[in-house]
Amino acid sequence: MRFVRYVAALAAIVLIWWILSALFGGGNILPDPVQAFSAFGASLGTPMFWNHLAASSGRVLLSMALAWAAAFPLGIVMGSSRKVDAWLAPFVFVTYPVPKIVLLPVVLLLFGLGNLSKVLLISLILGYQVLVAVRDGVANLNPRYLDSVRSLGAGRLDLFREVLVPAALPHGFTALRLGTGTSVAVLFFVESFATTRGLGYLIMDAWGRLDYRDMFVGILGMSLLGAALFEAVNGLEHVLCRWRRARIR
Amino acid sequence: MIQPAATGYRKDSESETVLRADDLSKRFAANGPGVLKSVSITVGGGDTYAVVGPSGCGKSTLLYLLCGLLHPDAGTVRYRGEPIVRPHPEIAVVLQDFGLLPWKTVQDNVALGLKIRGVPRRERRQKAREMLRILGLAGTEDRYPSQLSGGEQQRVAIARALVGDPGLLLLDEPFSSLDAITRERLQHYLLEIWNRFRVPYVLVTHSVEEAVFLGKKVLVLAGRPAAIVEVMENPGFGDPSYRDKKTFHAMARALRRALDRAARGE
Ligand SMILES: Nc1ncnc2c1ncn2[C@@H]1O[C@H](COP(=O)(O)OP(=O)(O)O)[C@@H](O)[C@H]1O
Ligand SMILES: [Mg+2]
Numbered sequence: 001m002r003f004v005r006y007v008a009a010l011a012a013i014v015l016i017w018w019i020l021s022a023l024f025g026g027g028n029i030l031p032d033p034v035q036a037f038s039a040f041g042a043s044l045g046t047p048m049f050w051n052h053l054a055a056s057s058g059r060v061l062l063s064m065a066l067a068w069a070a071a072f073p074l075g076i077v078m079g080s081s082r083k084v085d086a087w088l089a090p091f092v093f094v095t096y097p098v099p100k101i102v103l104l105p106v107v108l109l110l111f112g113l114g115n116l117s118k119v120l121l122i123s124l125i126l127g128y129q130v131l132v133a134v135r136d137g138v139a140n141l142n143p144r145y146l147d148s149v150r151s152l153g154a155g156r157l158d159l160f161r162e163v164l165v166p167a168a169l170p171h172g173f174t175a176l177r178l179g180t181g182t183s184v185a186v187l188f189f190v191e192s193f194a195t196t197r198g199l200g201y202l203i204m205d206a207w208g209r210l211d212y213r214d215m216f217v218g219i220l221g222m223s224l225l226g227a228a229l230f231e232a233v234n235g236l237e238h239v240l241c242r243w244r245r246a247r248i249r
Numbered sequence: 250m251i252q253p254a255a256t257g258y259r260k261d262s263e264s265e266t267v268l269r270a271d272d273l274s275k276r277f278a279a280n281g282p283g284v285l286k287s288v289s290i291t292v293g294g295g296d297t298y299a300v301v302g303p304s305g306c307g308k309s310t311l312l313y314l315l316c317g318l319l320h321p322d323a324g325t326v327r328y329r330g331e332p333i334v335r336p337h338p339e340i341a342v343v344l345q346d347f348g349l350l351p352w353k354t355v356q357d358n359v360a361l362g363l364k365i366r367g368v369p370r371r372e373r374r375q376k377a378r379e380m381l382r383i384l385g386l387a388g389t390e391d392r393y394p395s396q397l398s399g400g401e402q403q404r405v406a407i408a409r410a411l412v413g414d415p416g417l418l419l420l421d422e423p424f425s426s427l428d429a430i431t432r433e434r435l436q437h438y439l440l441e442i443w444n445r446f447r448v449p450y451v452l453v454t455h456s457v458e459e460a461v462f463l464g465k466k467v468l469v470l471a472g473r474p475a476a477i478v479e480v481m482e483n484p485g486f487g488d489p490s491y492r493d494k495k496t497f498h499a500m501a502r503a504l505r506r507a508l509d510r511a512a513r514g515e
Pocket of ligand 1: 277303309310311
């Protein structure tokens with residue numbers, strides 16, 4: 001049933017696409033789904049496409065890993081220590097509403113035009129989301145969980161490992177999953193200049209050359225990358241948060 | 250319900266003092282209201298205590314002080330002569346809710362204390378399984394707490410407390426979030442456990458029936474700041490059919506009167 005609904009949704013999207021492409025230039029400007037998918041299928045056989053995909057996936061995966069590595073532990077520390085939170089929370093919440101993407105020129109000035117700047121900008125944006133979600137999640141943890149484990153003689157490290165990390169994981173994964181969309185969007189933005197590799201470059205370059213088929217190869221590639229990341233985070237959560245799936249039998 | 254154990258358990262001589270708390274006083278804020286004032290309690294090897302008082306009177310605070318999760322402003326707690334300043338491995342605590350970790354299986358919850366103490370994985374798993382079997386919970390090892398009923402969860406919490414071979418058990422309203430039928434069953438269950446292991450315990454509760462059924466000595470905690478206003482010996486304690494006896498009801502009436510007196514501030 002679930003499968004049927006998904007197929008129905010896909011069919012509806014393809015149908016709307018078809019109508020749009022027919023309305024706008026009869027397939028000459030906006031390729032219809034058959035043209036786009038056949039171009040996509042053909043490009044799968046070219047090293048050019050895989051190069052772009054590899055560059056894009058590498059950047060976004062590295063960014064996600066970096067964001068997680070920095071924000072997850074920091075969120076736990078902020079959520080569990082009033083002292084640390086009292087100092088860091090004002091800093092985080094003053095900068096939180098700033099759209100980090102406008103910092104792009106600053107990041108480019110400081111870290112150059114290469115991959116480092118691109119990765120840093122995506123991690124910064126994603127990291128904030130993970131940080132805030134984990135901090136709030138840990139701060140709302142019932143302190144009795146900590147008391148009960150403390151009564152077993154737990155030290156700081158035990159509390160971290162047995163209570164805080166598992167309590168924070170679902171919050172971190174929710175933020176990461178929602179963040180995959182944002183991450184790919186920012187990826188597109190940072191790949192649209194100062195590089196000749198990546199799906200974002202492929203899209204903008206094809207657009208400039210008026211090669212709408214290649215453009216759609218890039219668009220489909222980025223869409224699939226986004227979907228794959230979303231599913232990957234889902235899968236990771238599935239494995240690492242098994243108790244969330246446990247149902248009363 | 251409770252299966253025979255293979256392991257031997259320490260039995261204290263009845264006269265030996267296990268826990269001794271002297272003149273405990275506690276307030277949370279420096280100039281806030283006092284919560285406890287001069288509370289003393291001495292738990293012997295064969296004792297079971299029930300501490301009764303209305304909600305919010307300081308029962309949990311008292312238990313937290315006894316196990317070293319909180320520090321008193323004045324007074325001392327000693328376990329077998331050793332001052333308690335942090336949780337002691339031989340003092341096990343059962344909390345009302347949130348005692349079990351939702352992200353650990355039943356077996357891993359039971360084994361957690363052993364893990365923290367550095368017991369090797371195989372050994373702690375085996376001990377946890379054994380304790381679950383003794384407590385009639387075989388078959389639940391690989392489930393998560395959310396997959397158990399409230400009564401089963403509290404039995405697992407008791408298993409977790411017992412698996413570390415404790416010298417003293419502290420229970421903070423362990424059955425109060427259960428329905429009446431399950432609660433009565435678990436009260437019998439605790440009595441069976443006590444008859445089998447003879448681990449002395451201090452149980453705090455706001456239920457008169459529970460106190461009379463489970464306390465060899467019943468303390469009434471009342472006032473602001475709270476103090477122990479009455480100590481009642483409960484000679485009928487220990488009999489599984491005590492609930493049906495006249496002496497049980499007489500004892501419950503006497504305890505109610507004591508609580509009323511305390512509420513009126515006499
Ligand atoms: N950590 C705390 N900080 C401030 N006040 C507290 C804290 N814990 C308990 N109290 C206060 O102490 C009093 C006794 O609480 P508690 O020991 O939980 O009562 P009981 O367990 O009998 O219901 C209550 O008025 C409660 O608000
Ligand atoms: Mg309480």
